[in-house]
Amino acid sequence: MTKKRNVTLKEIALKLDLSISTISRALNNHPDISPETVERVNKLATELNYAPNIFAKGFRTHRTHIIGVIVPNVSHLYTSTMLKGVLDQAEHLGYRVIISESKNNENKQVEMLQTMIQFGVDGVIMSLAKKTQSIDTILQLLEHIPLVLFDKVSPKIPCTQVVINEEAAAFNAVEHLIETGKKRIAIIKETENSFNSKKRFEGYQRALKTYNLPIDEKVILSTEDISITNGRRLTNILLSLKNKPDAIFAITDNAAIGAIKALHKFKIKIPEEIAVVGFSNSINSTIVSPALTTVDQPGNKIGKTAVKYLINEIENSKPEVLFKTITVNTNLIVRDSSFKA
Amino acid sequence: MTKKRNVTLKEIALKLDLSISTISRALNNHPDISPETVERVNKLATELNYAPNIFAKGFRTHRTHIIGVIVPNVSHLYTSTMLKGVLDQAEHLGYRVIISESKNNENKQVEMLQTMIQFGVDGVIMSLAKKTQSIDTILQLLEHIPLVLFDKVSPKIPCTQVVINEEAAAFNAVEHLIETGKKRIAIIKETENSFNSKKRFEGYQRALKTYNLPIDEKVILSTEDISITNGRRLTNILLSLKNKPDAIFAITDNAAIGAIKALHKFKIKIPEEIAVVGFSNSINSTIVSPALTTVDQPGNKIGKTAVKYLINEIENSKPEVLFKTITVNTNLIVRDSSFKA
DNA sequence: AACGTTTGTGCAAACGTTTGCAATATATCT
């Protein structure tokens, strides 16, 4: 493949009878070049369609204007919504984005992080792989590069983190069920206490306490893999109880959909007999019937916010950075699975 | 941010009392370095955790080992499945991936293509924006860089293209309906003849002809935006006909889901009265009830294949390249919406 | 008149790598 050679500073310098350094400075708005010279240089540069050689530049400046993104799985709808936000915001701020999948594998995760650093990205945005344990390597790598965590985060890693108000969102969801008259609300959550699962569970507990409802272990079910199938399976368990719940709060849309399928099977009326609420506002939540009441997570906004903070860190490297946790708000979207008007 | 300095060839050279060039050659398996030297160099290199400075390298070689991907919208499930394939295969072959969205905007599309080229990617994989008209700029840019089109392609662009067997897939889908005894099969397609829509329509027509069924314009409906809502709307039109169809082939899962919703509304039995078949095997197709019969498009494989061909073109730049169209096979997945066992 | 200041520009080194060519040492051949 014969790529045409690009215009260089040298050529411009030659044509204008100036030195290379002057051209460089003119194009970079260096203060001590005279306005007229800047003018002339800019004119010719655009005329010749000059574009700086990104490698020579990166080589000198150690800046690439690339940010890396590492997520467990790109093909989850929610993830790709966040990616969209990242891409938009990055482009807007003049950065490009390299994306990798950790596939929820911890080793792969640090490996990707390493190659990205080695590759020279200016910063990394990451959503942690499930069961991320060995924080050590990550902590080490943190010395090399600015990192922002989003979605799946960990308080053990000292860096900026962008999350939704998991706890409050769960609280609202459960509160909504209580307000519609439900008294025995089950929860389907994850076994291992991922950050998200834990927070949502806390919100669930707080809601029950606030409204003086008993917390009953029997209707608190957990699963390793929070999928449709497991949502269904756990719901079957709930249905086998003597004292059945009158509502199910599933920590995930998929689990909620599984629940609905199980309830369908037993011809149980939703929401009259048992109401269901999910979490994510995935497309599926509108397709299942009855349509699912769920928590809308603004993935787009999360992505954008993460980029904004990362680039801020990259560009204003203060000696003492204060790492914040940024919370993006969610909305409860009420549909037929919990309340019929 | 204080990035730690990396190990360089120079340091290795110093420690081994060899020249920089020898080190470089040893690490690149150049044939005229003695085996022992190669051994020593490799040993020390891994020991020091040497990683070549990607910028110095790209600077010299004009190779970045990055490939660019441009798609209309990352947050479509099918797209993100293809992306997954791209990421996997690229990583496997030692490349990294930069992703951009064209947002189905033609100008944005060429703009992205340009910045990617300017940025120095080794090649680009692209799925065309809807209504891509001005092929000219793309043809020009083609001189600068290897390009592979996938999914949304155009025969007007002379480059390798990776697609599914749209026509045959549609044929099979319609054939399946005919085999279950359906005689009046409607189709819901796109107004503008996108490559995909056109091919699928051709398959539809061929199937009817093959089985000597009449082609009736009345049950051939089109829409600009092939969404759930429009699937529903067009199905309502079909239901208002005197002579109703006994099956609907929707060119897209979403349209098919819209159709199912419309049929539900009128309490029409699926598939007994009217069967429905979609296209894509999106997750939704299993969530809707009855579960949707659909064409499984192996997005993953398409992504992988595209990368394979692109990298082949990048690495073996023959003077005369023969541009192929690669066809990836699909499967019809039969579910309850068309046939109950 | 001599000096400092400011303004605009150029020189040349540096970043880390690859690579054509030269150089040396060793082996092979007459």
Place this chain on the structure above:
DNA sequence: AGATATATTGCAAACGTTTGCACAAACGTT
């Protein structure tokens, strides 16, 4: 032994950019 081939290695240039420093001219200040 002398000459020629072969196997290893080193030298130095080149890639395009940025940047510390030096320089010159023009001006204002004593």
